[in-house]
Amino acid sequence: xxxxxxxxxxxxxxxxxxxxxxxxxxxxxxxxxxxxxxxxxxxxxxxxxxxxxxxxxxxxxxxxxxxxxxxxxxxxxxxxxxxxxxxxxxxxxxxxxxxxxxxxxxxxxxxxxxxxxxxxxxxxxxxxxxxxxx
Numbered sequence: 737x738x739x740x741x742x743x744x745x746x747x748x749x750x751x752x753x754x755x756x757x758x759x760x761x762x763x764x765x766x767x768x769x770x771x772x773x774x775x776x777x778x779x780x781x782x783x784x785x786x787x788x789x790x791x792x793x794x795x796x797x798x799x800x801x802x803x804x805x806x807x808x809x810x811x812x813x814x815x816x817x818x819x820x821x822x823x824x825x826x827x828x829x830x831x832x833x834x835x836x837x838x839x840x841x842x843x844x845x846x847x848x849x850x851x852x853x854x855x856x857x858x859x860x861x862x863x864x865x866x867x868x869x870x
Contacts, residue, residue, distance in 0.1 A: 737796060739764035743775040749859065750781040752817070757794035760802045769809065776815060788817035789858045791851065793825040798832060806836040819861060820845045821854040 737758040744753045752775055756768070779786050798806070809815070820840075824830050824847055837845060848854035856864040 739768070741768045741771060743768075743771045745775045745778040747778060747780055750779060750786045750818075751858070752776065752779070752786055752788045753791075754788065755791040755794075759796045760798055760805075762801070762805075765802060765805050772809075772815070783814070784816045785818055787858050788820045789823075789855055790821070791823045792829060792833065793823055795824075795829060797826075797828050803832050803836055807838055810836055810840070811838060818844065819858050821858040822847045823851050823854045824849070 739756070739758040739760040741757070741764075742753075742755045745751070746753065752772075754772070758764075760768070776786075822833060822845075824833060830847060833847065834841065841847065846854070846857060848857070853864040856862070
């Protein structure tokens with residue numbers, strides 16, 4: 737499956753929503769980075785004050801070159817988010833993401849299996865309320 741991506745900015749919430757799918761090559765990575773830079777120029781908040789929510793549920797396992805490119809991208813201090821949430825499906829993709837994050841998981845970077853829980857945390861900084869017991 738060829739790579740596709742969508743980057744959208746919710747200016748009122750200082751939120752960048754990204755969806756990445758498929759298998760990236762160097763050309764697709766370049767197009768994604770250009771789209772991401774254009775999206776970040778729409779933000780009105782100060783540097784590193786924005787929020788990011790990234791959907792990787794349909795992203796395939798990537799080549800080592802692309803994992804390296806994502807590692808570099810995620811480490812770029814110019815694009816660091818106040819809170820960065822990822823939604824991911826497979827455990828292998830999760831392992832690649834964890835490697836690409838280079839130890840950044842923690843207080844302001846988290847991985848989720850559920851989009852609603854991820855969005856709640858990104859927007860509020862708090863875990864979503866537990867569903868009532870039946």
